[in-house]
Amino acid sequence: MQTNLSDAARTLSRADEAEQILRSCVHCGFCNATCPTYQLLGNELDGPRGRIYLIKQMLEGEPVTQKTQLHLDRCLTCRNCETTCPSGVTYHALLDIGRAELERRIERPLSERLLREALRRSIPHPAVFDALLKTGRAMRPFLPAALGRKIPRQGARPKPRPSPRHLRTMLMLEGCVQPALSPNTNAAAARVLDRLGISIANVREAGCCGATDYHLNAQEAGLARARRNIDAWWPAIEAGAEAIVQTASGCGAFVKEYGHLLRDDPRYASKAQRVSELAKDLVEVLANEPLEPLQAGRAGEASPAPRKIAFHCPCTLQHAQKLGGAVESILQRLGFDLTAVPDAHLCCGSAGTYSITQPELAEKLRKNRLDALESGKPELIVTANIGCQTHLDGAGRTPVRHWIELVEASLP
Incomplete structure (x- = not known):
């Protein structure tokens, strides 16, 4: 796709990346065939091809409005289009660039700003989220039925985790909301891995992967969380930890992006790349182990x-x-x-x-x-x-x- 970025757009830190992605798109439209929002709404601007054009126009200096923001907000970032695309367009990276620029140029309505700030102040903080969830569950009988249904049910209680006892050691990202919503998931993963001769080393200093902040367009805050996790994990990595296990694929997808997102950070680039290489979804770990004990x-x-x-x-x-x-x-x-x-x-x-x-x-x-x-x-x-x-x-x-x-x- 022929592209001519504006002088202002060329000052962006990821301008070259955006231009490369735009030029790789051949506007074939195969992406729309597998886009969930395009299938629901039937609007070209609610499919990947249309959104790419909106971002292109913005980066070329054309006016943007809240309508542009609406169509970009409606994208799920499911990346189905990337699986479908014959040209290998890394659509999600372009979307991140476009959303960040749009956030700087268009002020959201107050209600949206408050909602996004509330999400950022609750979801990445396990203690805060857990307290809010418990309050919601206690208040459920007094809430309207439609609102009460939105409060998740109590997950299974966690069973005890095995103590570290094996020579093989891995780390595990505990996650933000999973300990409150499904507290037995990570405990179950630790017990299964223990059966396979792998112990989980606890690193309490590691926290939210950063995806919530990053995808709500507080991208620097998301990257700051990534750096904190790298610092927290690094001593265990140097001590020989084989992998950083993710039981939530959303977190895993973002941790695997650390190397790309921090590639221009002189202090963290090499460490971030190493962390991304060690990041493994739980299924990747099990796929390489004998399953007879399970x-x-x-x-x-x-x-x-x-x-x-x-x-x-x-x-x-x-x-x-x-x-x-x-x-x-x-x-x-x-x-x-x-x-x-x-x-x-x-x-x-x-x-x-x-x-x-x-x-x-x-x-x-x-x-x-x-x-x-x-x-x-x-x-x-x-x-x-x-x-x-x-x-x-x-x-x-x-x-x-x-x-x-x-x-x-x-x-x-």
Whole structure:
């Protein structure tokens, strides 16, 4: 695509990257065929091709309005279009650049600014989020039904984690909301890894991965969190930690971007690249281990794990990390019966804070996804990202859990 950035745009720190991405787009439109928002709204400006044009016009110096912001806000950043694109356009990077520039040029309505600030002050802070969640659950009987349904149900209580005892050691990002929403997920992962001869070293100084801030256009705040995590993990990395395990694919996708996002930071570039190389989704770790110690199910158990399940593959796992089919393969190897899921490439509508900032679109996408997931009549739906898990489970239909809890519950 022919591009002529304005003089002002050329002063941006990522101007060269933006121009390269714009020039790689051939405007074929294949991306629209798999874009969830384009399928729902049928508007060219609510598909990747249209959004690329909006960003191009902005960077070439043309006027922008709140309408431009609306169309960019409606993007889920699911990266389905990147999987589809024959030209390899890194659309999500261009979107980040465009959104950051738009945020500087267009002031949001006060209600939107307050909502985004509230999300940034709660989600990345586990103690704050946990307190707010407990308050919401306590108040649920007194709230309107529509509001009460938005408060997530109590997750399974965490079982004890094994003490470190193996020579092989890995780190684990605990996450921001997962300890409150699904407290047994990381504990289950630690127990499964322990069965495979791998111990989890606790690094309490590590916190939010930075994705919430970054994708709400507080990009410097997001990168500051990335730097703090790198500092927290670095002594353990130097001591020989094999990997940084992510049980939430959304966090994993962002940690794997540290090396790219901090490539121009002279103090952190090499460390960030090393952290990105060590970042592994939990399924990547299990895929390289013998699974015999995890063989699922025992005949005659009083409460066997559900056997007929549907797997929802999060966008951050299949499109961002390119790990589509990996969890399904492990579950099948462990003896679980997976139902077929039509249109498994499509987004559920969670997308970080999207289900809060764009609730109407998110609910439509959730309904479509649940209809597809339930078409094979599964006993349980499992997924690999806390956002997807909470969003899908919030509909009150088929229960939704993290897949590693299913594996752990079936350990012999």
